[in-house]
Amino acid sequence: MVHPQEVDVIVCGGGPAGCVVAGRLAYADPNLKVMLIEGGSNNRDDPWVYRPGIYVKNMQRDGINDKATFYTDTMESSHLRGRRSIVPCANILGGGSSINFQMYTRASASDWDDFKSEGWTCQDLVPLMKRVELQLENYQKPSNSDTHGYEGPIAISNGGQITPVAHDFLRASHAIGVPFSDDIQDLTTAHGAEIWAKYINRHTGRRSDAATAYVHSVMDVQNNLFLRTNARVSRVIFEGNKAVGVAYVPSRNRAHGGKVHETIVKAKKYVVLSSGTLGTPQILERSGVGAADLLKKLDIKVVSDLPGVGEQYQDHYTTLSLYRVSNDTFTTDDFLRGDKQTQMEASQQPSPEKARLSSNCIDAGFKIRPTEEELKEMGPEFNKLWNEYFKDKPDKPVMFGSIVSGAYADHTLLPPGKYVTMFQYLEYPASRGKIHIQSSNPYVEPFFDSGFMNNKADFAPIRWSYKKTREVARRMDAFRGELASHHPHFHPASPAAVKDIDIKTAKEILPNGLTVGIHMGTWHRPSEPYDASKVHEDIKYTEEDDKAIDDWISDHVETTWHSLGTCAMKPREEGGVVDHRLNVFGTTNLKCVDLSICPDNLGTNTYSSALLVGEKGADLLLEDLGLKVRLPHAPVPHAPVPKGVAATQQPR
CATH class of the missing domain: 3.50.50.60 (FAD/NAD(P)-binding domain)
Incomplete structure (x- = not known):
């Protein structure tokens, strides 16, 4: 031209x-x-x-x-x-x-x-x-x-298939007080979880x-x-x-x-x-x-x-934490890890509505606001912001959270296994x-x-949402432990300490038939899967634990490209x-x-x-x-x- x-x-x-x-x-x-x-x-x-x-x-x-x-x-x-x-x-x-x-x-x-x-x-x-x-x-x-x-120009759908772990996330979110909603994008809902829609044309499988x-x-x-x-x-x-x-x-x-x-x-x-x-x-x-x-x-x-x-x-700020899930969980890890068979199968799937590459595998998420009890633990800086900015505007969520069916990380640096990623997004930074x-x-x-x-008020809501998504993960049926490298460095003696294991070492010392699923230091055979329904109490955090989370935020908080x-x-x-x-x-x-x-x-x-x-x-x-x-x-x-x-x- x-x-x-x-x-x-x-x-x-x-x-x-x-x-x-x-x-x-x-x-x-x-x-x-x-x-x-x-x-x-x-x-x-x-x-x-x-x-x-x-x-x-x-x-x-x-x-x-x-x-x-x-x-x-x-x-x-x-x-x-x-x-x-x-x-x-x-x-x-x-x-x-x-x-x-x-x-x-x-x-x-x-x-x-x-x-x-x-x-x-x-x-x-x-x-x-x-x-x-x-x-x-x-x-x-x-x-x-x-x-x-x-009838507009932009197609919005659920895109491809919804991974089962998304429904696991919604059930676990409900267990910690975040109700399911059929539409949290209605301009007014600020506390609810949903199957997340995407900018994907379902019939063509294209962005x-x-x-x-x-x-x-x-x-x-x-x-x-x-x-x-x-x-x-x-x-x-x-x-x-x-x-x-x-x-x-x-x-x-x-x-x-x-x-x-x-x-x-x-x-x-x-x-x-x-x-x-x-x-x-x-x-x-x-x-x-x-x-x-x-x-x-x-x-x-x-x-x-x-x-x-x-x-x-x-901008909006995000942190992410990784959790291990059972080996039978559908995730994108094998594809992202470079498994040739998985990548070939994914690229050759002909049906857009079923193809793996016609989804971003971010299938569920929530918007949340703190309760009165939670506000008491979030410090004076954020409480001042809450009273001035959020309190009288019930349609404003404080945080978003979402689950990715796979590890959003460099897989060359990760142990073998399958993962989900929990994203925490701060929507209104000061x-x-x-x-x-x-x-x-x-x-x-x-x-x-x-x-x-650079405003101290922004630490409290991110800290709070890390705790919330961690509780969601612990209550998921697919949960098999936490990847310590993608969590705060808590004192080993703290009840909040991350429970993890070195996979290579585990393979050397465990008898055949044991899985690598870990929860609170216990082992599970395939016939005895982790039972999320037995998690009744939230993890208790000390001031030292909160400091560890804040340091982790400083070290890892990133842009959301917003x-x-x-x-x-x-x-x-x-x-x-x-x-x-x-x-x-x-x-x-x-x-x-x-x-x-x-x-x-x-x-x-x-x-x-x-x-x-x-x-x-x-x-x-x-x-x-x-x-x-x-x-x-x-x-x-x-x-x-x-x-x-x-x-x-x-x-x-």
Whole structure:
């Protein structure tokens, strides 16, 4: 495709929100020329993208994978005991939707209401939520909620087969006081467990990514959407304070003699920044929009003095713990371990709804809030936050938890056996970070401070949720012990001490016929499996045990790839960067449309929220352009309808 030197609208960044904006605008008017510029490669028909079960590979930093860019803290953090956190960001068309865990989660109603911005209440956004979703097979489970959609471009299902260990998890969760719910994504439920839906088209077995749904589908039938991949937007070009185009460079540094070779594209109507929470503020600052002191220091002409650019970085934090399960439990461990027979069988399964690789094997999870008794043990810092933020908003969960049917870890470092992974996710951290450029050169790494755990209030809920998921694991029928290397280092004499064994040693000393299942130091023959129903009391933890958990959190807490908040939508005098129509303060014809605009956190796996922000941004742009959204009424051209499947069940 020949790329024009001038278009009507330029969208900078091909993540979920950018794909929505580019696709909706181009489809609304075939005469409107739209260019989408993405720093990563094209995701179209890439098996590493569309096969849901191999998402783990896309998260690895191995020198081969180029689907993610890794931001590392510039300084060591005392809050992480001298560690530097690493935050991967997608570097591929479709953004995180092309490589993420595919977990379908929605923010709570109060999350959107907390934005306190005209047109952004939950009630305002529900119609757009419905517009996004194509819930295959009537949401695949009963739901009394009328907030779900059934004819949108994004397919959501349970994906492939649900592993039996998921039901084991739900039963054990109920035993510790987390009730089963048919739908905890109804915008109001904050304490319940469910079979977790996924961004997977059950009938094709493919991932539901934003580029396939919004970009490729339009480019297949129209010629007014121009896609430029492997190109990094360097800066916005201004005439006065009016955005009139962008300059971009090759994603790989090809500078010669220190010179950066830019390509200029003009925009007659709008420039839209959608390069994500960590990318958008850098483009703004290189363009002269940001804190004047910083820009002058870097010899960048100030277009708009906005000190809020790059500030208030937020994320969700996760820890994970591994548990041994019985050898007859279905897990992904043999596949991930590299067992050739298992991998061959998985790759050759023809039926999408039964294929192993058509699922992420994260089949169950919960949202939880602490009880009054549990709050008493969570310390003054968190209790203050609870009273100010959570107490009067019963729809906000404090933590998420989920189970992975396998070890989310490097299997070359694990003993033989089968495992499940318990993830604990902190949804509303009080900690904050920041990101700022250190040069006008787009290839120079920015200053980055993730801010992880720099507010003490964040330790208590993670500590609490570790204990909760540990109690769930102990009550599962499949439970056979704990992998000590993936748990806190408790004193050996403590009742909380992890019960584990060295597998190699066990094989040498145990007589034939004994399993490696261990619970509280006891052995079990195959005819005498561990009985989870006999677990009646929770583990008791001392102050020393809690300190061990907190140290473990500092040493192991990680990002969930849910960055947001660095270009907040709030008043300029409060550090805001965009107004309620996503216009950048002090400029014209420039909007930000991605999760950087969030003034507060969202309790969700953020793909759903990025799509929603994209739909809202597209509507605002169409209004400004005097156009209306046009909804397709035919299946995506390059996703053929399988035999026996109605066209209405396919992504649009």
